[in-house]
Amino acid sequence: MTDKYVYAFAEGNKDLKDLLGGKGANLAEMTNLGLPVPPGFTITTEACRAYLRDGKTPASLDAEISAHLAALEQAMAKKLGDPEDPLLVSVRSGAKFSMPGMMETVLNVGLTDASVPGLARQSGNIRFAWDSYRRLIQMFGKTVCDVPGEAFEQALDAAKRVKGAHADVDLDADDLQALVDAYKQIFKQHTGRDFPQEPREQMELAIRAVFESWNAERAILYRRQERIPGDLGTAVNVVAMVFGNLGDDSGTGVAFTRDPATGEQGVYGDYLPNAQGEDVVAGIRNTIPLQDLEGLDPTSFTELMRIMSVLEGHYKDLCDIEFTIERGKLWMLQTRVGKRTAAAAFIIAGQLVDEGVIDPDEALRRVTGAQLMQLMFPTFAKTDTQPLAKGIAASPGAAVGKAVFDSARAAERAATGDKVILVRRETNPDDLPGMIAAAGILTSRGGKTSHAAVVARGMGRTCVCGAEALDVTDDSFKVGTTTVREGDVISIDGTTGKVYLGEIPVEPSPVVQYFEGDAAHSVPARSGVSREDGGLNASGDTAQSPLVRAVDRALRHADEMRRLAVWTNADNAADAGRARRFGAQGIGLCRTEHMFLGDRRELVEALILASTSDEQEQALAALLPLQRADFAEILQAMNGLPVTVRLIDPPLHEFLPSLEELAVKDAQGRLGSREKELLAAVRRTHEENPMLGLRGVRLGLVIPGLFAMQVRAIAEAARQVKQAGGDPRPEVMVPLVGAVQELEAVRTQALDVIRDVDPGVPVPIGTMIEVPRAALTAGEIAGSAEFFSFGTNDLTQMGWGFSRDDVESAFFGRYLELGIFGVSPFETLDADGIGRLVRIAVEEGRAARPDLQIGVCGEHGGDPDSVHFFDSAGLDYVSCSPFRVPVARLEAGRAALEVGGSDTR
């Protein structure tokens, strides 16, 4: 904290955004580059914070403002509000992060009854003077004094009605002078005082209003959404007004130093002659393309081109600018590194490397995993069709298909070649075959972490969930007067959450086409297995699009830089193959429970219903060859790369029908004898909190032979693949371990089986770290584990005491509103709480066993911010769903450059 609260533009620079805000810092930078910026000064965010904290401005602020205002007056050779030749200023907000439209600005500050004639005289434009005054009263009233905007709008409309005018410009100076009187009355009526006639008072009140706008409700909401901290405060820029509305030799415009949509170099922008910035926003007249300015005002145009070139060279990036021409004189009002589309981000970064402006590291810093993710989904072409409903955009992409309301039906129809959208009130593990078969999933209940959303994201399926307007039954859904039945075509947009009736044309992602195509590459495994092919550009140029080339280039540089390996979560050979094409270096999580669904459910039921150990052994023996075949396929698909198989995790009763369903049937006398047995088993195995019940390693220790069967299936599959000339690398992972004794008991059994099958294939045995106690006793557990894999989903559930199935719909929304979370801890790892457990386990696990291999296989493994955390925590790899593999590769590379995960906002 310093005692200096005000900076002249010449005193700042672009790196002082914390203190001067983005706008102020960049105005300072431009000033120091010698570019034509209207003189002015910036009041710091510190002053704002002090004001918000204390309810008054710091004691020294007044004097500082006076000094800088004096300097400004001197530079402009005018005095603020001087009746003869008034200096007018704008008072503009400018926070560290851009919050477009969220905060306040007041223009024309300094104008009073007394100085309107002077302004008219100096500008030679009496209408302009009254219009400027009218605008001041309106903006000042609304912004500073909370006068309702409609009051002014109504008065303006009334004036136009009286005059028979269509637009503001049809009002002449007299009309505007009359309107000023009306506005002043409105002002007095709402505030109980006259419109302030003291220029300095106007300025000071405007400054405070900008400070206060930091805590306006819409600003708070915006920050929450954009994860901008709430305690930064805003700076205030006081800038000498320049006017683009003084005649045809004046005007205002915006421009980009290159095309923000594609990255192409050239002249991009819009210009509006004889207008102010607000007019452009209000859309009162149509703008003209920027290149047309060359004909209108070649001097200013040439100057602008020069300035844009200076700016891009200086910022080494695409910039956007706002400028005004006042009577042939060009003024720069703002610049910043420009927003761009995801595609342009990659292309521009590549171009700048080619142009020698930045190096490949810097290029990598300028693209994000979130941008890459966007580029990996198919998109709908533009459409005029009105959506039927809007739900939560749960898993991006654009899917079109026939609505089907039942999992088995979806699988059937898909098998005949139909594209289907599975529509359910909500999904559960039984719906998996249908979800796999479907092109997209639509539910009317559940949020971003509902079963549907999680599974869909995991599989890269498009999903819209929680579309509450839909009334979904077993064979149709209704929305308004529309009823959609099985076979009706619908389109769902997982990026916007929109649901359409009928087919909207879809465009596939060129990036995914590239990964999936023949040119697909894979990256070297950590274990040193050689790359299967050389990547796109290894064999020279191809006919790929600039976007694909740019993405490939960024990923390849990320691969060179990153310390973290990227593995994938895949439960079958198809997913494994796809992940490998996406660059996965191993499987970090192969779940086995999905292998127990479908036809095999009966075998699992037999296992649960077994009343003798003979029956139990028979049930297990029947599962063994099926599991062996599962594993053999996956080991083949990942030949030469590690495949971490997690032994069965969920409670067995998840494989049984629901209690409610059976109890109702029973009450109706509709249960057969096997179903009666099932009902008894459901009651017997019912758990109040299955998440915390008999699952994972507990199952393995309670049901003799279950884990041994799975380990045998893995070992036998490996032997089979090896005998066929392959290089199988299975690893066995034990879920839900909380104490080393649990792991040791399983390990002893497993080693016996492995030795028995084929001692020649080494099978490392490790553990999930997903129970808080496991993290807290990691030093002990490492003694019996060859690897750790963080199950950050469960670790989050238990560490926070949240059941993911329950809490999102119940209160996450409220928690986000209250600011208790900035983001759901299931999306981005909570570094302070859960992350502390991760760090403890890494540190103490490695202390006990220096060669311990450590990864993460929770969903966080593919989340950009979380990847940065895992890099900093010292993990060896992250494992994520196949679709997230490129994202994780990119972010792991960026993490190695020590960029904060969200720093490209």
Place this chain on the structure above:
Amino acid sequence: MTDKYVYAFAEGNKDLKDLLGGKGANLAEMTNLGLPVPPGFTITTEACRAYLRDGKTPASLDAEISAHLAALEQAMAKKLGDPEDPLLVSVRSGAKFSMPGMMETVLNVGLTDASVPGLARQSGNIRFAWDSYRRLIQMFGKTVCDVPGEAFEQALDAAKRVKGAHADVDLDADDLQALVDAYKQIFKQHTGRDFPQEPREQMELAIRAVFESWNAERAILYRRQERIPGDLGTAVNVVAMVFGNLGDDSGTGVAFTRDPATGEQGVYGDYLPNAQGEDVVAGIRNTIPLQDLEGLDPTSFTELMRIMSVLEGHYKDLCDIEFTIERGKLWMLQTRVGKRTAAAAFIIAGQLVDEGVIDPDEALRRVTGAQLMQLMFPTFAKTDTQPLAKGIAASPGAAVGKAVFDSARAAERAATGDKVILVRRETNPDDLPGMIAAAGILTSRGGKTSHAAVVARGMGRTCVCGAEALDVTDDSFKVGTTTVREGDVISIDGTTGKVYLGEIPVEPSPVVQYFEGDAAHSVPARSGVSREDGGLNASGDTAQSPLVRAVDRALRHADEMRRLAVWTNADNAADAGRARRFGAQGIGLCRTEHMFLGDRRELVEALILASTSDEQEQALAALLPLQRADFAEILQAMNGLPVTVRLIDPPLHEFLPSLEELAVKDAQGRLGSREKELLAAVRRTHEENPMLGLRGVRLGLVIPGLFAMQVRAIAEAARQVKQAGGDPRPEVMVPLVGAVQELEAVRTQALDVIRDVDPGVPVPIGTMIEVPRAALTAGEIAGSAEFFSFGTNDLTQMGWGFSRDDVESAFFGRYLELGIFGVSPFETLDADGIGRLVRIAVEEGRAARPDLQIGVCGEHGGDPDSVHFFDSAGLDYVSCSPFRVPVARLEAGRAALEVGGSDTR
């Protein structure tokens, strides 16, 4: 680890139990006291551990044994197995902790075919010689060579049949010689070799057999049960044999230095002339009272009395001894600090202080909370009645009453003065009124941490749970051919788990009678409130029993010594009053959810069903006066002491009927309109894992006004009590906080309400620490909390990922069997895992706020071992159920003396 594996008795002492085992260390101690111990040596537990680890004895052991054997032979002037005059030895196990009957001993080692005649000659008793050989072959065969014991028994029986003999003593020397031949054949038949004729070989094999007996299955089970570590190993004592069976001037006996049941001084013991120790155990002849020895052998008797006096003076405690008289010569075979009843433990400790033998600290070390607990329950008089069934001894005590099968009926009958036993398949919160009304609770399902068990222990109700033999229906239970209906009298023993038909006479606990009586005392509150009365002995002697005096004395010394305050968990004025009489210094947990049951359930339903904020406010307004009255009563009962009220914690759907019940009724068309609404609400609020769902602070943040209503009720109750001249000290505790932002949001609301009601009554606001994340971010949370209270139940549930409702019956049994737990982490705090979270939170909470008050209100607060942990972790208080308050006081005192919680085993 040293290289010395063998110690002569003269080389050891009583403090070397780790190395020499209890028996060896005490034999050494007696030897050094100059008492008549037969010469011998001890092979260390280290040698045992080495043998068990390596599968062979350490290389140097043989030579060491030879040297010590030579010294022994020299002392006895005999040679091991010498045909002329054989030295015989016993080879006895002796571990650090006594494991009675668990491990092996072989007597008469050294006897062979060749030396039997020599022994006969030297003893002048040929029958004795053959009998000794017969015993050796039998014990050696069984113990060392795994020959089935029945084989020898059958041969012995056959010999008796042939002879027409009733007892072993009826066999003469010839019979026994023939039996030896038969035994040798049996030995050869089962082992494939002749009985070893080399004395040294016999000894070495016997030593190994003792080593191996450490890992016998029964020994492992015993250790698990008694929480004895499995890696200690046993020592082996090789001792010259002395014989009590050489005639009427010989004999053997056991004795105590004072009465182990009451602590009274005097001669206590049994003597059997002309017999060996085994005969006493076998009960072949009746023993005589020890004092009768005075007539038989006054010299030995006098010597024995002298020795017992020496021992008690030396050990400063009650000792038990085993001795043998061989032809008028007294030999001490064993001594140790004697086991005693719980009552005797207190009385003896007091006596020894009075006698100036030990100081009050040492007396406190010699009694345990577990012993005190035993003394606080009523007991059944001895009975010949056969129990109907045996369940789990879930909450101790002896209860007799009429069986009732429904909670409401139990409350009704109790209101008419009946004593009832509530019998249910299992209990749930709805059964609470019946559980409160009942004298005891009996269930056929659930374990030690089932709802029934936990609530019963909390209330001090006798409970037997999981009596699986009972087939419980809604109005009766069947067991075998017996059917028990409502009104039939049954008796349940919560200390043994036994269930009886009819009334078994009950004796109340004199200790509880004392606490509950007029003489009840209270101890000073931490806040310095003066003691209400002076404790039993403050006003001089009373007519109390020695036991009550001894308990009172121990507790008062514990109160003087302890650093931890002891508070109680109490939800109503009756419990609060009782706890205060038991010495509680405050309420650490006043749950409010029990206040929402019974008649008030409808109001809670109204709150849940409310569809407008008006309806919600009405429901809350109806609850306010009821809650205010609840709190006023409790604040009055605890006048001057802190009362920590926990805001409502459980998910609201716990107050609704079950989904299954409503769904079945619905399917049968039997639902009224309100029930239909309820069914919809049940479906809407259903949670997969309610433990991890919408409860605690989450409820408070989601349902506007709920917490504010409770805080208002507390503040208004305090104002009311204060206005009536009382000294109310309420504290508000927020449950389930995981992030400081949650606490801060509640705190802001609560402070507003408190200020609004009466700023004159300060109400500290604090938080439970029961979510792992709260412990991990305690430094932040302490910024908004005036106190922490560890909810170690939930902390254990979440830290281990265990749902207490589910896991005990599902797999805790198996986990205890596998040794994954020594004890359930819900009974004794898991210091390594959950305890680490506690230590982190204490350390970082105090660092952030040095005056932070820290307690625990989970069930662990009354568990002896856990109290020691909480003392070492630096907590300010433990809070436990009223019945556990004296136990916690005692253990807190012992903890201050730095005694391990279980160290009096």
